[in-house]
Amino acid sequence: MHSDSPWHVERVARNTEAAIGAQRRAGIHDSLHYHAARRREIPARLAELEREWDLERAMTAGAAGLTLAGLALTALVDRRFVAVPAMVGGLLLQHAIQGRSPPVTLLRRLGFRTSGEICKERCGLKTLQGEHRSIGDSAGDPAPAQWSVVAAAIHEGVEA
Numbered sequence: 001m002h003s004d005s006p007w008h009v010e011r012v013a014r015n016t017e018a019a020i021g022a023q024r025r026a027g028i029h030d031s032l033h034y035h036a037a038r039r040r041e042i043p044a045r046l047a048e049l050e051r052e053w054d055l056e057r058a059m060t061a062g063a064a065g066l067t068l069a070g071l072a073l074t075a076l077v078d079r080r081f082v083a084v085p086a087m088v089g090g091l092l093l094q095h096a097i098q099g100r101s102p103p104v105t106l107l108r109r110l111g112f113r114t115s116g117e118i119c120k121e122r123c124g125l126k127t128l129q130g131e132h133r134s135i136g137d138s139a140g141d142p143a144p145a146q147w148s149v150v151a152a153a154i155h156e157g158v159e160a
Helices: 018-037 039-051 055-076 079-098 102-109 115-128 143-155
Strands: none
Touching: 018 039, 018 115, 039 115, 055 079, 055 102, 079 102
16 A cells, blocks of 8 residues: 555455455456456456445445344334444444454455455456556555556466
8 A cells, every 4th residue: 555545445455364355366366367268258247346235335234224223123122222223333433443343354254345356356357358547546546557457467468
């Protein structure tokens, strides 16, 4: 991460188990290799990536659902269920500040990727299609360009 990048850009990735991070990178690399040989499948994969829920979306939806369920249980069953939305709020606050929390760990193990990881695959696939990105993105993150270089190397038959 560059020093001029916002602090939160890679906070989840920094707090993810190394093995999970390695799996995500290998998955991107494998996808680029696969699609380099099957370019007609790239548009379908790009459409899948557009529909893929990233970690933040899954966290938000899960927290909203648990909060609503907790409030309904509080109103209909027992006021002690107010602890559910309180706990959800605490976990969301922990995630917002630290980039880690028990739900993040669980969701990462279940296969949810960060928006940055999804973007890296998308950038590589677009490079394979012939759409080239400039170096880095608007946040100063060079990662999309790195994956574009990997995709270009695969395209040229050079092992990246």
